Structures are given as structure tokens and as C-alpha cells.
Amino acid sequence: MSKQAxxxxxxxxxxGEVDKRIYGSFIEHLGRAVYGxxxxxxxxxxxxxxxxxxxxxxxxxxxxxIVRYPGGNFVSGYNWEDGVGPLDQRPRRLELAWRTIEPNWIGFNEFMDWCRKANTDAMMAVNLGTRGPDEARNLLEYSNHPSGTYWSDLRVQHGxxxxxxxxxxxLGNEMDGPWQIGAKTAVExxxxxSETAKVMRWxxxxxxxxACGSSAIGMPTFPDWEATVLDLAYNDVDYISLHQYYGNREKDTANFLAQSVGMDSFINTVISTADFVQAKKRSKKKINLSFDEWNVWFHSNESDKKLDPWQIxxxxxxxxxxxxxxxxxxxxLISLLKRADRVKMACIAQLVNVIAPIMTTNGGAAWKQTIYYPYMHASVFGRGEVLVPLVSSPKHDTKDFTDVPYVEAVAVHNEEKQEVTVFAVNRHLEESISFDIDLRSFGQGRILEHIVLENDDLSASNTGDAPNRVTPHTNGSAALSDKGQIQAVLNKASWNVIRIKL
Structure with missing residues (x-):
């Protein structure tokens, strides 16, 4: 084992401080995310x-x-009024974004009930595709006003x-996308x-x-879209959104594992654009980032093309x-944490069945997908302050990226629990890497555990019949050295969580 990091x-x-909402997710009326x-x-x-x-x-x-709802592309054609009130009076609609039928069995109030049961908050989206400020202010009145007005009293009437x-x-979703119902130019x-934000705040x-940012870093509108939208709405909004999905269609694993280098660049470009508008406006206000759609998405593309339309x-x-x-x-996840000073919210898209960490069968089992584990580890152990990560690692080049570090790592200090948690990925496909952690000013600590997610078969997955084929173990090698530093081995192609008690 010659390589060291x-x-x-x-x-x-x-x-920066980790805003817990960086570990948010997303439920859209799409596929079996809601029904099933x-x-x-x-x-x-x-x-x-x-x-x-x-x-x-x-x-x-x-x-x-926090969980974003009800979309997604779905929201740009959605009438929120369809999903409230007596079930037998709710209409069935043609859902044009995903070419299905929406029965409206679940709507706003039911989702809020589910959020309470799941111990989570809601991040609601309003329709700025086919609708606008009027419907947005009415939904907000229905949701948040105590009583004594038409919409708030209707909520009371609904129980x-x-x-x-x-x-x-x-404020809408992916409004620069030609696939979006009611897509708009940046000025539109x-x-x-701006107008919707104004009346909602009233x-x-x-x-x-x-506010919606560009739908992806590859959009021809990026980053002019962000600059124009913020120029028009800077004083009215608090966040600009980012969306990005990655896939390995070319079966180039090294290049696939390097994609987060592009994510780092994406985040930094949006920050720079927001700060340019701030400087232009001589504003003291800082716009932060909501990376409210992110994940791997490519496996299901071909099968989705074969679906018959207008199913429930x-x-x-x-x-x-x-x-x-x-x-x-x-x-x-490490990319998000490295910019925790500005990325304050993020949503892995989505939560159940639809490009999700949790899968179910109708009438049957529910189980954890492989991606459940890094998401869970980060959410559970990654609360506190992100420390500036000085990482030295051997590097390599891939088809799309140069100087890709084999080791990605970040550390989070939870002062209340007196713990530091290190999250690290070894991207090397053939070799383990020796990994030293120098905590410097923290003094001596002890290893609580070293969790590892690894599998000799990189294509291994979990299914309803074999839900535990890929699961983490706690047999990682992290230990204290004579000099008080922590030494570990990061096995090839592994996700690692090293928890240190101070």
C-alpha cells in the first residue's frame, strides 16, 4: 500500500455551521413516490x-x-385546491409533466400530517408555470393564517x-427548462x-x-439566468436553487466517481454569481444556496421510455x-458540506421509490438502497461546524476532469457532543490508501467507530429479496498513533465515517 493521504x-x-436542512429530501407526485x-x-x-x-x-x-413538496415538474401544472377538502369531491386530472393521472388522494393537509409523523418540516413549492401570485398568496393564507379569512377558515372547515x-x-421549479409547463425567460x-414573493411576504x-436557478449546470441559460433573476428579485428572496444529477451511461467508473469535482465548481459559480449581484446592488444581504435536487439518476431512463401514459x-x-x-x-454530500457557509438547504431527490434511498413493493416490503447509508451517516453524524479541510491526496485524471484527488474528505465538529466526525471516500478502484487525520488543536481523542461501506462488486445492489447485500460494517481500521494522530486505511472504492470522541 504505497499511496498516502x-x-x-x-x-x-x-x-460554517451546518444548517440541518442541508440533509433534506423531496417527495413529488411522480411515479410511486406518493402512491405506493x-x-x-x-x-x-x-x-x-x-x-x-x-x-x-x-x-x-x-x-x-425538511421535505420538498409537491414538485418538481409536477407543480408547474398543479392546482393546490384539487388536493384539499372531502376526498370524494376531489377531481382526477391529466398530469402533463409525467403523463399520468393524478387522483388527488393525497394533498396539502395530508402531506402536512405525514410530515408530523415523520418528524420533518415541509418545503412547499408554488405553481409559477400555469399560475402565479394570486394562487400562491391564497395557499399561504390557507396554510399559515390563523382564521377569520376565506382561505384560513376553509382550512378550519377541512378539519x-x-x-x-x-x-x-x-417559487416554482426549473422555470428555464423547455420541458416545464409555463417555462419562462429569465426576465419573465x-x-x-419578485411579485409572488412580495405578496407572500405581505x-x-x-x-x-x-428562487429558481438554472435547471442544471449544462443549461445554455447558466449562469446568466441566475444573474438576471437575482438582479430582478434580489431583495425579495433568500435563496437561489441548484439542481444536478449524475449518471454513468458510458460505464466509465473513474469518471463517474469524479463528478463531484464538477459539483464543487457548480456551487462556487453560483456563489460567485450571487455575490456579483450583491456587489452590483451595494447590498448588505447575502443570498444563500438551496441545492434542492441532487442525486444519481440514469438507471431507469430506458424503461421509463416504454411506459404507457395515463396510469395512476x-x-x-x-x-x-x-x-x-x-x-x-x-x-x-462532502461537496455540500465543504460549502456549508453558503449551502444552507439541500434535498436528495427523491425520498421513496423515485430515484430514492428507500424502495418499496406495493403490498410488500420496504428496504434501504445502497445510497441510504451515506445519506443517513451524514444526516445523523454531520451536525455541527464544518472545519476547513486541508486534504493532501494523490491525484489522477479522468475523461472529463484533471487532478482528481483519490481521497475526498471533510470533518464536522459537534461541540455539544464533543465529537469530530470525518467523512471520506477513497475513489481508487484498485488500491487501499493510508489516511492520516491530524486534529491539531483538539488534543487527544479516542475512536468511537470507523464505519465502512464497501463491496468487491461495484454493481452490487439491495433488493426486496436481498435487502442487506450492501450494508456498512464497523470493522474499519482507524486507530490512534503514538503521536496522537489518527491513522486509518481507506479500502478501495469505499465510503468511510470515522467518529472521534474529544
Whole structure:
């Protein structure tokens, strides 16, 4: 084992505090995310409202702080009024974004009930595709106003006396995408986002608002879109959104594992663009980032092309994830943490069945996909302050990237628990790498555990029949050296969590 890497961190050199919402997720009315995912009224483990309790337990295991809803592309054609009130009076609609039928069995109030059961908050999106400021302010009044007005009293009439008090709102979704219902130019969107934000804040001044950024880094509109939208709506919004998915269509694993290098660049470009607008406006206000769609997505592309349209909850976007995918998700989580000073919210897309860490069968089991584990580890152990990571690592080149470090790593200091957690990925496909951790100013610590997610078969995945084929173990090698440093071996193609008690 000739290759060596090192991480140096100091308690006084801090990137930023982790906003717990960086570990958010996403539920869209798409495929089996809702129907057959969080909700299946005839399932043996359905509760009195039809929510799957087995899925709820897996969601709770992730400690998800916020869930974006109801879309996604779906929201740009959605009438929120269809999903409230008596079930037998709710319409069935043609859902044009994904070419299905939406029965509206689950709507706003039911989702809020599910959030309470899952110990999470809602990040609601409003429709700025076919609708606009009027519908957005009405939904906010329905959600957050106590009573005594038309929409708030309608909520009370529907059985919800207390306001839902949703505090985080997305102003549309991917509005620069030609696939989007009601797609807009940057100027068109910037104006409607500004006006929608204005009236929503008049209804409830305590909310936070997310403006749509470009739909992906490869969009021809990027980053002019961000600059124009923020120029028009800077004073009205708090966040700009980012979306990015990665896939290994060319079966080039080394290049696939390097994709988070591009994610780092994407994040930094959006920060630079937001700060340019801030400078241009001589503003003291800082716009932060909401990376509210991110994941691996490519496995299901071909099968999705073969689906017949106008079904209710067909199996769409059901990627079955591998060990290789889990490593990419781990690297993406590290990318988010490395910019915790500006990335304050993020949503792995999505939560159940649809490109998701949790899978189910209708009427049957629910299980953890490979990507469940790095997401869970980061959410559970990655709370506190991110320390500036000085990483030295051997590097390599791939088809799309140069100087890719074999080792990606970041450390989070939880002062309350007196712990430091190091997250590290070894991208090398053939060799283990010796890894030293220098905690410098923290003094001596002891190893609580070294968790490793690895598999000799990078294509190995979990299924309903074999739900534990890829699972983490705690037999990692991290130990204290004579000099008080921590020494570990990062096995080839592995995700590592090293927890240190100070």
C-alpha cells in the first residue's frame, strides 16, 4: 500500500455551521413516490390515514429535517385546491409533466400530517408555470393564517384548526427548462418571482423564499439566468436553487466517481454569481444556496421510455442503486458540506421509490438502497461546524476532469457532543490508501467507530429479496498513533465515517 493521504483540521478554522436542512429530501407526485411510497391505504402496515408505517420508520432513521413538496415538474401544472377538502369531491386530472393521472388522494393537509409523523418540516413549492401570485398568496393564507379569512377558515372547515406554519417556500421549479409547463425567460421569471414573493411576504413576513436557478449546470441559460433573476428579485428572496444529477451511461467508473469535482465548481459559480449581484446592488444581504435536487439518476431512463401514459402511479424513475452510486452520493454530500457557509438547504431527490434511498413493493416490503447509508451517516453524524479541510491526496485524471484527488474528505465538529466526525471516500478502484487525520488543536481523542461501506462488486445492489447485500460494517481500521494522530486505511472504492470522541 504505497499511496498516502492526509487530512488536517483545526477547531478555530471553520467553514460554517451546518444548517440541518442541508440533509433534506423531496417527495413529488411522480411515479410511486406518493402512491405506493409514503401512502398505500390497503398495505398491511398502513396506519389509519393510509401512510405506510414501515416507510415512516426508514424515513425517521434518516433524521430528515425538511421535505420538498409537491414538485418538481409536477407543480408547474398543479392546482393546490384539487388536493384539499372531502376526498370524494376531489377531481382526477391529466398530469402533463409525467403523463399520468393524478387522483388527488393525497394533498396539502395530508402531506402536512405525514410530515408530523415523520418528524420533518415541509418545503412547499408554488405553481409559477400555469399560475402565479394570486394562487400562491391564497395557499399561504390557507396554510399559515390563523382564521377569520376565506382561505384560513376553509382550512378550519377541512378539519385543521391550527395553522400549518410552513416557513420555507420555493417559487416554482426549473422555470428555464423547455420541458416545464409555463417555462419562462429569465426576465419573465424574475418578475413573477419578485411579485409572488412580495405578496407572500405581505401575508406572512416570517417565511423564507427560494428562487429558481438554472435547471442544471449544462443549461445554455447558466449562469446568466441566475444573474438576471437575482438582479430582478434580489431583495425579495433568500435563496437561489441548484439542481444536478449524475449518471454513468458510458460505464466509465473513474469518471463517474469524479463528478463531484464538477459539483464543487457548480456551487462556487453560483456563489460567485450571487455575490456579483450583491456587489452590483451595494447590498448588505447575502443570498444563500438551496441545492434542492441532487442525486444519481440514469438507471431507469430506458424503461421509463416504454411506459404507457395515463396510469395512476406507474413505476417511474425507479433507479436501483449500486455500491458505485453510493460512493458518488457520498462525494456529493462532502461537496455540500465543504460549502456549508453558503449551502444552507439541500434535498436528495427523491425520498421513496423515485430515484430514492428507500424502495418499496406495493403490498410488500420496504428496504434501504445502497445510497441510504451515506445519506443517513451524514444526516445523523454531520451536525455541527464544518472545519476547513486541508486534504493532501494523490491525484489522477479522468475523461472529463484533471487532478482528481483519490481521497475526498471533510470533518464536522459537534461541540455539544464533543465529537469530530470525518467523512471520506477513497475513489481508487484498485488500491487501499493510508489516511492520516491530524486534529491539531483538539488534543487527544479516542475512536468511537470507523464505519465502512464497501463491496468487491461495484454493481452490487439491495433488493426486496436481498435487502442487506450492501450494508456498512464497523470493522474499519482507524486507530490512534503514538503521536496522537489518527491513522486509518481507506479500502478501495469505499465510503468511510470515522467518529472521534474529544
Amino acid at each position: 492526509k487530512l488536517i483540521v483545526d477547531k478555530d478554522f471553520v467553514v 411510497g409514503i401512502y398505500e391505504k390497503d398495505h398491511p402496515q398502513a396506519d389509519e390515514q393510509g401512510f405506510r408505517s414501515d416507510v415512516l420508520e426508514l424515513v425517521k432513521g434518516l433524521d430528515v429535517p 385543521y384548526k391550527d395553522p400549518h406554519n410552513v416557513k420555507t417556500w420555493c 421569471y424574475g418578475r413573477i418571482a 401575508v406572512d413576513p416570517t417565511i423564507e423564499l427560494v 402511479a406507474p413505476p417511474q424513475l425507479e433507479d436501483i442503486y449500486t455500491q458505485e452510486d453510493a460512493l458518488v452520493v457520498g462525494c456529493m
